[in-house]
Amino acid sequence: MALRIHFENVVQRYRVIRERPDSLREAFTKIFRGNSGTHDFEALRGISFDVEDGEVLGLIGRNGSGKSTALKLIAGVFEPTSGKAEVSGKVAPMIELGAGFHIDLTGRENIVINGLMLGLTRKEVMAREQSIIEFAGLGEFIDSPVKQYSSGMFMRLAFSIATETDPDILLIDEILAVGDAEFQEKCDARIQDFRHRGKTIVFVSHSPILVRRICDRAILLDHGKILADGRPEQVIEMYENLIHQPA
Amino acid sequence: MWTLLREIHTNRELIWALALKELRVRYKRSALGFIWALLNPLMMMVILTIVFSTITRIAVDYYPVFLISALLPWTFFSQALSYSVESIVINAELLKKIRVAKSIFPLAALIANVINFLLSLAPLLLILAVLRFPFHWTWIYLPVPLLSLFLFTAGCAFFFAAANVFFRDVSHILQIVLTAWFYLSPVLYSPDFLSPKYKLLFRFNPMMYILNGFRMAIYYGQLPTKENITASLLVGIVTFLAGYSVFRRLERSFVFYV
Numbered sequence: 226m227a228l229r230i231h232f233e234n235v236v237q238r239y240r241v242i243r244e245r246p247d248s249l250r251e252a253f254t255k256i257f258r259g260n261s262g263t264h265d266f267e268a269l270r271g272i273s274f275d276v277e278d279g280e281v282l283g284l285i286g287r288n289g290s291g292k293s294t295a296l297k298l299i300a301g302v303f304e305p306t307s308g309k310a311e312v313s314g315k316v317a318p319m320i321e322l323g324a325g326f327h328i329d330l331t332g333r334e335n336i337v338i339n340g341l342m343l344g345l346t347r348k349e350v351m352a353r354e355q356s357i358i359e360f361a362g363l364g365e366f367i368d369s370p371v372k373q374y375s376s377g378m379f380m381r382l383a384f385s386i387a388t389e390t391d392p393d394i395l396l397i398d399e400i401l402a403v404g405d406a407e408f409q410e411k412c413d414a415r416i417q418d419f420r421h422r423g424k425t426i427v428f429v430s431h432s433p434i435l436v437r438r439i440c441d442r443a444i445l446l447d448h449g450k451i452l453a454d455g456r457p458e459q460v461i462e463m464y465e466n467l468i469h470q471p472a
Numbered sequence: 473m474w475t476l477l478r479e480i481h482t483n484r485e486l487i488w489a490l491a492l493k494e495l496r497v498r499y500k501r502s503a504l505g506f507i508w509a510l511l512n513p514l515m516m517m518v519i520l521t522i523v524f525s526t527i528t529r530i531a532v533d534y535y536p537v538f539l540i541s542a543l544l545p546w547t548f549f550s551q552a553l554s555y556s557v558e559s560i561v562i563n564a565e566l567l568k569k570i571r572v573a574k575s576i577f578p579l580a581a582l583i584a585n586v587i588n589f590l591l592s593l594a595p596l597l598l599i600l601a602v603l604r605f606p607f608h609w610t611w612i613y614l615p616v617p618l619l620s621l622f623l624f625t626a627g628c629a630f631f632f633a634a635a636n637v638f639f640r641d642v643s644h645i646l647q648i649v650l651t652a653w654f655y656l657s658p659v660l661y662s663p664d665f666l667s668p669k670y671k672l673l674f675r676f677n678p679m680m681y682i683l684n685g686f687r688m689a690i691y692y693g694q695l696p697t698k699e700n701i702t703a704s705l706l707v708g709i710v711t712f713l714a715g716y717s718v719f720r721r722l723e724r725s726f727v728f729y730v
Binding site for chain 2 (some may be wrong): 240248249250281297300301302304316318327329330331334337341342343346347352458
């Protein structure tokens with residue numbers, strides 16, 4: 226079993242700027258007031274975990290618990306403030322609906338750009354184009370600009386591209402909830418297929434039902450720390466106790 | 473520097489696809505499509521020729537050729553900057569979600585404008601043919617000002633694209649600067665028309681050396697002086713290295729500010 230993700234004491238600190246000087250005017254007024262208006266916020270406060278080949282990991286937790294930050298670190302969008310966040314293999318991030326789709330371009334044109342963005346060559350994209358289109362099941366809409374798509378169609382295309390790129394690690398952020406029952410079944414089947422082929426999936430969700438259905442391991446995050454790491458049923462139970470607790 | 477070459481190499485197909493996308497979006501849903509790339513400089517030239525040779529009576533033979541030989545490179549410079557300054561900010565959603573080399577965005581904007589620029593050479597040839605203006609052998613010198621122009625533009629593009637991430641005013645300021653810069657550059661006129669004390673000021677305008685190269689080769693049919701050639705290449709290389717190193721230094725924090 227190869228190690229895919231290795232987090233060791235990962236701390237992610239954001240400089241939260243109450244009023245970030247987005248413009249020169251604000252920057253100047255700030256200088257004159259002599260108040261920087263920033264404070265540090267620790268989204269992750271020293272978390273460690275390992276994920277191996279073939280694991281389907283669910284990250285759960287309340288809003289602001291650090292789930293998305295962890296996912297972005299795995300995606301390599303930024304590096305941790307301190308600690309180690311090592312990832313090996315090709316990552317296909319599906320963080321939010323169709324990031325990187327250009328709304329004026331057609332579905333077909335977006336397949337090319339998105340595929341290249343995820344690290345395929347043009348040849349590889351072309352070889353997969355037909356199966357991407359088939360799996361997304363968009364019919365003639367594939368040649369319409371994606372701004373005319375419903376959110377479900379958007380998601381279907383994004384999911385289809387990301388999974389067809391054959392990544393070692395698939396990151397899914399809460400988007401599976403958009404599709405209809407039929408597409409959900411297709412997604413489930415594909416995720417099972419991924420698992421059987423020994424791929425790694427990290428899945429972020431608020432929904433205990435989805436985590437229970439898909440994952441074979443879950444991590445509960447709260448205020449940037451790991452509260453629990455183990456079998457989904459037990460971790461979900463802790464999560465449910467947590468949200469029913471008065472804050 | 474090696475990092476940049478490596479990034480360009482690994483992402484060459486992506487950069488190309490993004491550049492074509494940029495053009496496709498620019499001309500999409502317009503009836504004339506790509507013809508606008510040709511029509512635009514042609515119309516600009518017609519307007520400016522009418523204004524400057526008829527109304528203000530600048531006495532220059534073949535004014536349209538005089539004008540367009542510097543107007544085309546200038547238009548490339550100003551359009552390429554206007555596109556690339558926004559290139560990082562526009563792709564914010566992407567940067568926050570996918571690990572991708574940041575340099576591909578200004579590069580794609582540049583390449584889209586290089587294509588546009590090459591298309592706009594067609595009207596130049598048309599005008600030369602229509603006016604029966606001679607083709608000078610000095611055209612073979614054009615790769616030198618072209619290289620300077622592309623390097624200078626790329627350096628500026630990297631710098632402004634990075635600066636705009638931290639201060640969104642940059643893109644607005646840039647538009648004003650470009651307008652002023654246009655009138656202060658020898659596009660509509662030649663510094664020779666001005667009194668010597670103003671001429672000195674032009675020495676500080678890096679675009680002068682580049683534009684001069686184009687105009688000398690196309691319009692005057694002469695080679696620029698050695699100093700001029702050196703200056704234009706130097707301006708290109710130095711600006712490129714400076715702009716690019718600023719971009720490199722800042723790119724890690726883009727994701728937190730876009």
